[in-house]
Amino acid sequence: MYLILANRLREALTRHVAETYNLSVEISLEKPPKIEMGELASPFCFDLAKRLKRAPRHIAQEIATSLAAIPGIARIEVAGAGYLNAFFDRTVFWDSVGSESFAAPPAPSGGKIIVEHTNINPNKAAHIGHLRNAILGDTFVRLLRHSGRRVETQNYIDNTGVQVADVVVGFLHIEKRTAPNIRALSQEPRFDYYCWDLYAKVTQFYEEDKTRLALRGETMQRIEEGIGEAAEVAETVADAVVGCHLRTMARLDIRYDLLPRESEILRLKFWDAAFVKLKETGAIHLASAGKNAGCWVMPWTQGEGATPAATVAAEAPAPEDADAQAKVIVRSNGTVTYVGKDIAYQLWKFGLLGRDFHYAAYPSPSGEIIWMTTSSAGDPHPPAFGGAELVYNVIDARQAYLQQVVSAGLRALGHNSEADRSIHFSYEIVALSPRCAREMGYELSPEDAKKPYVEVSGRKGLGVKADDLLDRLEAATLAEVHQRHPLMPPAEQRATAHAIAVSAIRFFLLKFTRTATIAFDFEDALSFEGETGPYCQYAVVRIRGIRRKGAEAATGGAGQVSKEFLSGIFSGAEGQGLWELLLLTGSLDSAVDAAIGAQEPAFVAKYAFQLAQSFNNFYHKHHILSEEDPQKRSFLLQITERVEAQLVRALSLLGMEAPEKM
RNA sequence: GCGCCCGUAGCUCAGUUGGAUAGAGCGUCUGCCUUCUAAGCAGAUGGUCGGGGGUUCGAUUCCCUCCGGGCGCGCCA
Numbered sequence: 001m002y003l004i005l006a007n008r009l010r011e012a013l014t015r016h017v018a019e020t021y022n023l024s025v026e027i028s029l030e031k032p033p034k035i036e037m038g039e040l041a042s043p044f045c046f047d048l049a050k051r052l053k054r055a056p057r058h059i060a061q062e063i064a065t066s067l068a069a070i071p072g073i074a075r076i077e078v079a080g081a082g083y084l085n086a087f088f089d090r091t092v093f094w095d096s097v098g099s100e101s102f103a104a105p106p107a108p109s110g111g112k113i114i115v116e117h118t119n120i121n122p123n124k125a126a127h128i129g130h131l132r133n134a135i136l137g138d139t140f141v142r143l144l145r146h147s148g149r150r151v152e153t154q155n156y157i158d159n160t161g162v163q164v165a166d167v168v169v170g171f172l173h174i175e176k177r178t179a180p181n182i183r184a185l186s187q188e189p190r191f192d193y194y195c196w197d198l199y200a201k202v203t204q205f206y207e208e209d210k211t212r213l214a215l216r217g218e219t220m221q222r223i224e225e226g227i228g229e230a231a232e233v234a235e236t237v238a239d240a241v242v243g244c245h246l247r248t249m250a251r252l253d254i255r256y257d258l259l260p261r262e263s264e265i266l267r268l269k270f271w272d273a274a275f276v277k278l279k280e281t282g283a284i285h286l287a288s289a290g291k292n293a294g295c296w297v298m299p300w301t302q303g304e305g306a307t308p309a310a311t312v313a314a315e316a317p318a319p320e321d322a323d324a325q326a327k328v329i330v331r332s333n334g335t336v337t338y339v340g341k342d343i344a345y346q347l348w349k350f351g352l353l354g355r356d357f358h359y360a361a362y363p364s365p366s367g368e369i370i371w372m373t374t375s376s377a378g379d380p381h382p383p384a385f386g387g388a389e390l391v392y393n394v395i396d397a398r399q400a401y402l403q404q405v406v407s408a409g410l411r412a413l414g415h416n417s418e419a420d421r422s423i424h425f426s427y428e429i430v431a432l433s434p435r436c437a438r439e440m441g442y443e444l445s446p447e448d449a450k451k452p453y454v455e456v457s458g459r460k461g462l463g464v465k466a467d468d469l470l471d472r473l474e475a476a477t478l479a480e481v482h483q484r485h486p487l488m489p490p491a492e493q494r495a496t497a498h499a500i501a502v503s504a505i506r507f508f509l510l511k512f513t514r515t516a517t518i519a520f521d522f523e524d525a526l527s528f529e530g531e532t533g534p535y536c537q538y539a540v541v542r543i544r545g546i547r548r549k550g551a552e553a554a555t556g557g558a559g560q561v562s563k564e565f566l567s568g569i570f571s572g573a574e575g576q577g578l579w580e581l582l583l584l585t586g587s588l589d590s591a592v593d594a595a596i597g598a599q600e601p602a603f604v605a606k607y608a609f610q611l612a613q614s615f616n617n618f619y620h621k622h623h624i625l626s627e628e629d630p631q632k633r634s635f636l637l638q639i640t641e642r643v644e645a646q647l648v649r650a651l652s653l654l655g656m657e658a659p660e661k662m
Numbered sequence: 663g664c665g666c667c668c669g670u671a672g673c674u675c676a677g678u679u680g681g682a683u684a685g686a687g688c689g690u691c692u693g694c695c696u697u698c699u700a701a702g703c704a705g706a707u708g709g710u711c712g713g714g715g716g717u718u719c720g721a722u723u724c725c726c727u728c729c730g731g732g733c734g735c736g737c738c739a
Contacts, residue, residue, distance in 0.1 A: 026679085033682055043681050046719070056719085080682055081719080121739080162738060295737060331737040338739050400666060401734060428667070429733085452731075480701075500701085511687095512675070515667060517732070524674075524688085528701050531675090531687040538701050546698045553698095594678050606676070609686085620694095620703045640698095662701075 001096045001586035002039075003593050005072050009040055009086055012070050016063065017044075023051060035580055038077065038085035045082040056082025072096070090570040090579060091563050097586040098638070101645035106148035111389030114349050115141050115425075118155040118249065118256070119395070121163040122238040124199045125192035126248050127463035128520050129396075129430045129456050132509045135655065136427055137394040138254040139510060139601040142653045143592055152385065155256040156345070159238035160263050161338070163199070163458075165219040168233050170198040173215055174205055179232050186240035192248075193465070195241060200461030224266060224335065235263075243365050248466050250366035252502055253655050258385050259372040264357050265341050267375040273355050274344035275336070278329070283412030287323040294332035297323055298409065327405050339402055343409040350410075350418045351387035359385065392599070394425040397515075425599055427514035431455050432464065433521040440464065453519035464520060473501035476526055477534075485661060496659045503533030503656035510605040510654060531609050533656055536647065539612035540658035542619055543644040550625055550637065559634040569635065577621065581614050582639060585646045592653065601654070608650040615643050 010027045017025050025044055032041040045063070049056035060078040067076060074089040117137020120130045137153070144151045158164070171177050175198070177185070185191065206212050222230035242259070249255070265271060275296075278284045284296045329340040347353040358378030364370040371382065395403060403424040410419040431453035434444060442462050448454050456463040478497035485493065508525050512518055528534040570579050591607035594600070624640065627633040648658055 028679070028681090030678085030681075037682080041682085043720095046681080049719085083682075158739075292737075325735095328737050333737075335737085337737075342739095397667065398733060399739085402739085426667095431732090455733095484699080484701090516675070517668075519674085521674095527688080529688085530701095532701085534701055535687095538699085542699065542702085549698050590678095598678065600678085602676085603678075606686090613686090616702060617704090619698080623697070625698055661699080 001093060001100050001589065002583070003587075003589040004096075005086075005088060005093075006040055006590065008070055009042075009073060012067065013042065013044070013063070013084075016067050017048070020063075020066065021048070021052065023048070032079075032083075032085055035576060035583075037079055038087040039583060040086040040088075041079070042084050043082070045084060049082065060084050088583070090582075091566045093586060094566055094582060097582060097642050097646075100586065100589075101642045101649075105146055108145065108150040109148055110150060112150045112152055112387060113144055113390045113392070114152045114154055114386070114388040115144070115392045115394065116154045116156055116349075117141075117394035117425075118245070118254070119158070120245055121158055121161060121458075122241040122245065123163040123167040124196040124241070124458055125190075126245050126466040127456055127458070128466065128469060129463065131252070131466050131469075131505070132427065132430045132518065133394055133396065134249055134254050135252065135506050135509045136425070136514070136601060137392075138252075139506075139604075139654055140392065140394070140425065140596075140599065142655065143596050143601065143604065146653055147592060147596060152388065153255070153257045154349075155259050157238065157242055157259050157261040158338075159242075159261050160220075160223050160234065160266060162216065162220060164234050164238050165216055165223055165230075166202045167195050167199050167237055168219050168223070168230055169212075169215050170202040170205070171233055171237070172219075172230065173212075174198070174201060179229050179236070182233050183236050186236050190244070190467070192241050192244035193467075195237065196458075196461060196465065199458060203459045221335075226263070226267065246370070247365040248470075250364070251467075251470055251498075252506065253657075255364075255366075255368070256370060257383075258359075259370065260345065260357065261373050262341060264373040264375055265344055268355065268357060268373075270344040270348060270353060270355055271336050271341055273353055274340070274347055275330070277347075277413055278343070278409070281413050283409065284329050287326065290324045292323050292326065292328055295328045296330035297326035297328050298405065298412065299323075300325060300327045300405065300408070339405050339409075342402070342406050346391070346406050346410060346422060347413075347415075348386055349388050349391050350415070350421075352410075352413075352415060352418065356386065359383075390421045390423070392423045392425045394427070397426045397428050400424060400426060423599070425514075428517040429455065430509070430518045430520050432462070433519045436464070436519075436521045437462065439522065453517065469505065469525065470501060472522070473504055473526065474498055477501045477504070477528075480528075481662065488661070496662055499657045499659045500528070500534050500537065500662055503537055503651070503654075504528060505533075506655050507533030507536070507605060510601050511609075513600055513602045533654075534662070536608045536612040536651060537656065537658045537662060539615045539619075540644055540647055540651070541660070541662045543615070543640045543647075544658075544660055546624055546637075546640060553625060559630060561631060561635045561638060565631050565635065569632070574621075577618065578639065581618050581643065584611050584614050585639075585642050588646050588650055591650075604650060604653055608647065608654060611643065611647050611650065615640075615647070 006029050010029060013027045017023055025047060027042055027044050029040050029042050032038050045056040045060040048059050052059060057078060060082045064076045064078050064084060072089055072092050074087045077085050079085045115137055118134040120126050141151050141153050171182050219230045222228045223234045284298045287293055287295050287297050327339065328337055330336050344353060357373040358376065359371050359382035360374040360378045361369045361371050393403060407419045407422050410422060433453055434449055437444060437454040440462065474497050477500040478493060481493050481497045505525065511531060569575050588607065591604050595603040622636055624633060624636045627636060651658055
């Protein structure tokens with residue numbers, strides 16, 4: 001509701017200024033520092049003052065008196081040196097929040113948005129860093145869908161890459177297992193944990209003798225060609241680990257529409273199609289000299305961002321130098337790099353490749369149907385995948401350069417508009433606090449010990465596994481629930497503990513903005529007090545407690561609240577605090593809008609916390625069920641209902657569920 | 663060397679396109695459970711917004727510069 005009023009005010013002011021002064025201005029709106037100053041304020045008269053060469057306060061005065069009435073806004077006042085402050089009509093707002101809180105979300109419409117996230121190499125268990133990616137992506141998808149956008153979630157599976165190859169080397173050359181044996185092993189529930197350890201062993205295996213790296217090359221080649229034991233084992237391992245990842249993510253209520261696999265990018269000749277286009281347009285060329293001789297390269301200069309090939313060519317000092325700086329797309333042995341495949345994939349996402357995958361539906365480990373790409377015939381009538389008008393790639397900040405290369409690839413092919421609509425949803429990594437790294441049994445080098453945090457490393461086997469963290473959280477929450485509610489049925493205890501654990505971890509990873517590097521520490525992550533998910537859930541649980549008790553005591557019925565009562569209480573002594581709570585309750589739309597605009601789910605996490613905090617404050621000031629005045633009791637009850645509806649909605653956008661009791 | 667990110671209270675972080683007296687959580691200290699759940703509330707403590715210039719009516723926010731930290735620049739992904 002807040003957003004609606006803000007937009008209404010902005011439009012009215014823009015129109016008024018255009019008509020009165022024949023000027024077009026950008027109306028910036030902000031929240032005044034104090035609620036006594038109104039709910040919305042604009043300093044745009046300061047800008048206007050310059051252009052009109054008049055005092056800002058006089059202009060503000062003039063506008064305030066001549067502006068036509070705006071529905072939902074009671075009055076507009078001049079404040080300070082020339083601010084315009086708007087005051088909402090509180091009884092109108094009350095009604096609007098009531099209908100808004102219980103309205104159904106809009107049906108999806110408009111062009112498709114693809115959000116790609118998770119993308120964990122299927123060769124080891126998911127760790128805390130992967131969780132940040134998946135939770136950010138999943139939450140962003142929820143926000144987009146909530147605001148009526150049509151969204152397709154994709155989790156790209158690099159099942160033919162070097163990381164899978166390394167684990168295959170481990171199985172075949174260190175452990176000397178056979179394909180059937182590995183297949184049997186892959187059925188174990190935590191096969192991903194086994195691979196985690198094996199992957200670290202492979203790293204050592206190479207370090208002991210560098211010539212062993214030849215095994216990696218051979219294995220990769222076999223996997224890419226899709227023939228022999230290595231390819232068979234790679235498929236077994238990748239499929240099984242993907243299953244583990246899907247189970248892990250399902251624990252956090254994270255799901256996908258499609259799993260596009262790299263094997264299909266290769267076998268369905270996606271790359272060949274992209275290669276032809278890139279060659280035809282001159283976007284890439286064969287380097288004839290220098291260190292990249294024999295490779296197909298894309299010209300590149302670091303600095304000006306994604307620089308189109310043409311501009312680079314004009315400024316390049318010498319062809320050899322330029323080629324040495326260029327990004328290799330096809331290696332001299334003819335194999336394509338990851339970026340090359342990514343360009344093809346990105347073209348497909350926009351429907352620009354002229355090819356499509358085959359698709360097959362599988363029951364996912366958590367039960368529902370999930371679509372996966374396949375090289376064989378596939379389903380005759382799959383849903384229409386791809387063909388998006390906007391693409392968000394959720395990838396950590398270290399890969400910014402590669403994302404720019406992909407974008408430059410699209411530009412070089414003349415798809416400027418699609419390049420603009422290829423958005424790198426970037427975020428900083430989750431590292432471990434030095435204390436946490438030690439706790440994980442990792443010996444810190446003197447340099448590492450001095451650092452503020454230690455980077456997670458799959459290769460070294462250093463990291464906090466997602467399932468371990470969840471297990472620990474669930475154990476802690478279950479113990480607490482058990483103690484508080486000994487009579488609760490065990491199944492409900494477990495469900496409650498699970499909901500609290502999920503909210504703890506999701507909120508913990510969402511409360512930081514994307515540019516903050518998170519130094520992970522068990523103490524912070526296992527905290528359930530203060531700015532945490534459980535704190536937000538607790539506010540809802542309190543409201544539900546009131547409703548239960550109210551129903552038992554037959555005092556819960558929320559009767560009519562008259563307009564006179566509303567305007568009376570909001571203008572009375574205790575009205576300010578009540579109004580602030582209502583205002584915040586009606587501001588979810590504004591928080592979601594800002595979160596989508598800034599690609600910052602943290603805004604919604606912050607909102608949920610503030611609303612919970614504001615409610616807790618209200619809860620202590622007003623004892624609802626013992627309120628003698630029936631009209632006031634109804635009013636207080638209806639506030640809590642509105643808060644509950646909006647807070648539950650905010651939490652569900654964050655992927656969190658509020659239990660009945662906790 | 664080039665590029666990106668960060669520097670705000672003891673610690674961890676917010677601060678929405680430049681706006682009114684810079685906020686929250688944790689920590690420390692003091693109160694509050696016979697009451698709708700204390701996973702809570704109230705209060706106290708705590709700041710040269712890394713330093714210095716500049717633009718502006720106005721800068722934590724924009725520009726320059728310096729200092730300190732992280733990351734990226736592979737025929738790895």
